[in-house]
Structure formats: structure tokens, C-alpha cells
């Protein structure tokens with residue numbers, strides 16, 4: 001593929017050709033980054049061309065994605081998700097602007113569809129028909145997105161999840177026809193088993209922080225933010241962080257649009273992690289690139305990770321952007337699920353609502369300026385984890401179908417907020 005120059009290791013810098021390596025650095029096992037020939041891309045990919053582009057999904061950026069063409073891409077609408085401005089919430093929280101990038105609207109209801117779409121297209125471009133089996137380990141969303149997109153194209157997929165993954169996510173997998181292997185262990189155990197299985201059986205491995213093309217799909221959210229804000233960027237972008245692949249993907253997107261001259265300024269990225277699943281946070285605070293394992297125990301199942309698989313890339317994104325990391329507790333997240341949904345109309349799963357909890361904390365700690373514009377990346381739908389949401393809500397009124405009964409509770413309804 002002419003537009004890709006090299007796959008460069010983010011740890012040791014070794015460069016590889018596309019044919020030389022599939023997943024990680026041949027010298028040190030580090031994660032690889034796709035480097036394009038940006039001068040070539042600049043020639044045909046312009047802001048004017050984008051204005052005329054009729055694809056209202058992530059494929060509008062195909063010129064800067066690792067795909068030869070758009071033949072056989074999933075027919076599902078992935079990406080180009082809504083970006084909402086919520087001035088009321090911004091005033092209440094005490095910041096200049098709040099933008100919400102609502103990736104719950106993707107086909108499988110999470111951000112991960114962006115990555116799965118690109119990796120599945122890579123499978124179609126590089127594997128013969130009879131060898132097309134794709135596998136992934138996942139805390140839930142990468143899996144349900146891979147199964148969803150595979151279902152749209154009739155591709156066999158094999159999914160490794162920790163047995164503790166929420167029932168709605170497992171149900172999604174089974175509904176999409178995935179072969180689901182529930183591993184009696186953590187996400188990290190599922191990850192390692194998936195790597196071994198792919199090596200043994202020749203399946204294509206979509207694992208996050210292992211397959212270099214997941215980041216390529218994820219960067220499209222940054223492209224959309226630039227386009228939807230008419231080539232401005234927010235001052236700060238709050239991103240929920242588990243493995244660190246989303247935040248590093250987002251950063252790559254902003255960097256690439258700056259490189260090809262579409263934007264002048266870059267945002268600061270803020271990594272939001274859960275208190276017991278905060279390996280990136282700890283390393284950032286200690287100013288080290290050595291990432292120590294943590295317990296990973298949190299209700300935020302999608303960002304529950306002992307050892308982040310793309311932790312170094314996440315740290316680089318934080319450092320280069322001049323951003324910072326925030327830790328939130330499960331309690332703060334549960335409050336955030338309810339509060340965010342009731343103030344914005346966007347129902348986020350705990351891992352995604354964590355960014356709202358993180359914003360409130362960062363504002364309290366004076367890490368966000370009062371005039372800042374802030375974007376919250378909402379990566380997964382609250383319907384994926386109803387049990388957690390139920391812990392944060394009040395009870396419904398229960399009455400006989402009778403006006404007098406209704407009148408008894410009306411005053412309490414009128415005295416509540418909206």
C-alpha cells in the first residue's frame with residue numbers, strides 16, 4: 001500500500017514494512033504505529049474534498065486509513081457520530097464549553113466499532129477467503145463490536161472474554177452469532193489466551209494494543225471532532241482509559257490533521273481512569289514510563305485492566321499534548337452515570353460516564369480553566385450495564401390508576417428537578 005510508509009515501533013523506533021510483521025515489533029515486542037506518506041496524502045485529501053464527500057461515516061477519511069479501497073466495507077453506519085454542545089452544563093460545571101461526542105450511537109453502541117471496522121477490512125484485504133477467521137480478547141465492547149461488524153459481513157469470529165463481563169455484552173455477542181469463549185480469569189488472561197490461539201490456528205487477531213490497526217480506526221473520532229467544530233479543537237479532551245488505545249488513537253488523529261494542515265492547534269488530552277485500574281495514572285504521576293500492574297477491580301468493566309496493553313502510547317499522548325490524568329472512584333462514577341444522563345440525555349456506561357466524573361474532579365482541583373472548552377468522549381452506552389445504572393437511580397412511583405392517588409404524589413414531582 002503506497003500511502004503507508006512504515007510500521008514504527010513506539011518503544012525502540014524500529015521500522016517494519018507491511019509484509020514484514022503483523023502485530024508487534026520484531027526487535028522488542030513493542031506496539032507499532034502506522035506511519036503514512038503524508039505528502040502523498042496531502043495531494044488528494046483536502047478540506048474541499050471532504051466538504052464534497054458524501055460518506056457520512058468513518059470511511060470519509062479512507063484516504064488516511066490503512067485500506068486499499070472501500071470494497072466490501074461493513075454496510076453498517078460506523079462513525080460520524082453526533083457532537084453536541086451543552087452550554088447549560090458548561091455553565092453549571094464552570095467551564096467555557098462542554099461538547100459531547102456521542103459514540104454510543106455506533107452500531108454495537110460503542111466507540112470500538114471504529115477499530116473493528118478497520119481491522120475487519122484488513123482481514124478482507126490480506127487473508128484468503130477460506131482463512132478468514134478473526135478473534136479478539138475483550139472486556140466486552142471490542143468483542144461485541146467485532147461480532148457486530150463480522151455479522152454484517154458474514155465473517156466467523158471467536159471471542160475471548162473474562163467470565164465476569166456484563167451479561168448485556170455477552171448477550172450482544174451471542175445474538176450476533178459469535179463463538180464466545182468465557183475465560184475463568186481476568187481480561188489479561190483472556191488476552192494472552194487469544195494471542196496463543198491466533199498463533200496456533202492462524203486466525204487474525206484484533207486484540208487492542210497488539211494489532212496496530214485498531215488505533216487507525218480510533219483516530220477517526222479526532223478527525224470528526226475537528227470537522228464538526230469547523231477546524232477548531234477543544235482545549236481539553238477527556239478520554240476514558242483502560243489499555244490506552246483510544247487515547248493514543250485520538251492523539252494520532254489530531255496530530256495527523258495538524259500534519260496535513262487541517263488544524264493549527266492541538267488539544268490537551270486528559271486520561272480518566274478508575275481508582276483501582278489506574279496503571280497509566282500512576283505512571284503519569286510518577287513521571288515514569290514504567291507501568292506497574294494494578295488490581296483492575298472496578299465497576300467500570302470496560303476500563304478494568306491490570307496491565308494496559310497500550311500504556312506507553314497513552315503516556316506519550318498525555319505528555320506530548322501537555323495533558324494530565326485523573327482518577328475517579330466507583331462511587332463517583334455511579335453518581336456520574338445518573339447525573340450525566342439526566343443533564344444531557346446521553347446514557348453512558350460507567351466507563352464512559354467516568355469522563356464526566358473526571359471533569360468535575362479536574363474542575364474542583366483547578367486543572368481546568370474557567371474559560372476552557374472541554375470535550376467528553378462518550379465511548380459506550382449505558383444500556384450495556386443496566387445493573388450499575390440501577391444502583392444510582394431513585395425508585396419510580398407506584399400507584400393505583402386513580403386521580404386521587406396521583407394527586408398525593410404530584411407535589412413531590414413538582415418539587416423535584418426536571
Ligand SMILES: Cc1ncc(COP(=O)(O)O)c(C=O)c1O
Nearest residue numbers: 141242243244245246302379380
Ligand atoms: C466504553 C469504553 N470506554 C473506554 C475504553 C478504554 O479504551 P482503551 O482500553 O483503549 O483505553 C473501552 C475499552 O474497552 C471501552 O469499551
Ligand SMILES: [Zn+2]
Nearest residue numbers: 009012025028
Ligand atoms: Zn521495538
